[in-house]
Amino acid sequence: MSELPTIEKGNRSRGGADGNGATRERNEREILAAAERVFAQYGYRGASVQAIAEAAGLPKSNVLYYMGNKRGLYVRLLERMMARWNALLDDISVEDDPAEVLEAFIRSKMQLSRRHPEGSRLFAAEILGGAPFLQGYLRGELREWVHARAKIFEQWAERGLMDPVDPVWLIFLIWSATQHYADFEAQVLGITGKDEISDADVERITRFLTQVILKGCGVRPPSAMPG
Amino acid sequence: MSELPTIEKGNRSRGGADGNGATRERNEREILAAAERVFAQYGYRGASVQAIAEAAGLPKSNVLYYMGNKRGLYVRLLERMMARWNALLDDISVEDDPAEVLEAFIRSKMQLSRRHPEGSRLFAAEILGGAPFLQGYLRGELREWVHARAKIFEQWAERGLMDPVDPVWLIFLIWSATQHYADFEAQVLGITGKDEISDADVERITRFLTQVILKGCGVRPPSAMPG
């Protein structure tokens, strides 16, 4: 605990600029990755700049040199995660097949959580704590995102392509079910006795969720073209 | 932030012993409630004893007098929540009706999250952070709990009372879906535009989840008695 990082001064492979903004870019990437892990584990308040610096293998001052301050670093991470989320299921229309869209949604959401488990947990921790930094996003962009898709689900229901379930709650159901495997990984591992969730597990879970949720809201399996 | 609690010294209604352990009991209750809120919001590291004390309207020293230290207080809260959880769905057998049991599970889980939202979030934060204090519980008691119920689900599937879905993942699905409304309340409120989740909402959500999940795993609605 009292041990400092002990970076060798002459670490040639890391120090100094090396043409363009390459140094900056590389260091920022490394710091962001480390910060994502630490913030995800301890939350905003619980995470310390010192801990982030150690995780990145840099002195604290250097982290602050690149990121300005803790708050800014945190917000940057949140924004990065929002961007990833926004890119999800970006273009669907009423004409699409419900089964295909829902499966694609479940699948890409699972993969997002799997590819960025720390970002996913960071997001979760932020919302758990009352979303002090994300209020605006939740009541703005994300709300629009959800309602746009909800409208399409409703139209599908009107056309008899699925049961008339509340589309917003359906989205929450999918969100929570997929999020669970990233956010509560510790629980899933503890209960199943595994020591990691494999790609095969992810595939099985995806299929399970797809099957249960599609069937659960009466979506016809893809094939028959209406009209 | 720099303001101290400023408790009046002569607060008659709180000071001193009053027969039995009534004082202790009352103060402990109040401290536990305050701590649950603060830990839920900020996580273990992010929560400060000072913040808990202020939330309880007591000086920090008094909180430590009752609870010993931060760690002990936290563990006590986790244990209280585990006890609540363990009491859930405690006696089911293969002879029971799947539809009834699953609905009861969803319903009581929803109510648990609703009655103890802070406890629920506390639990979630602990697991999010890798469950450093709950490893044992997850790999022990909770694992048994889950597997015992999973076995029953499997037998139901064998008897043709439901689809042969993986029972552990079904439990996770129900867990995550119900947990969501407590843990991510900020998200649900932000997106729906409500400023609280009403009892009526809870009832609607419960019905929605019951309908979709039961249908989704092919559970026959209650009525026909087998064998």
Added chain:
DNA sequence: CAGTTATTTGACCAAATGGTCAGGATGTTT
């Protein structure tokens, strides 16, 4: 090469952290 800019980092700071403790206040019991 000199000049300019970007990077690195230890020393430092005020505030907050978890926790201890002595001593006073408030009761109950005899």
Added chain:
DNA sequence: AAACATCCTGACCATTTGGTCAAATAACTG
């Protein structure tokens, strides 16, 4: 009233917190 136990809390402590700064170093540019 004396004795005893519980309760309360301000003062205090070592450590950690987020953040600043100046001086050193490294790299790019003319």
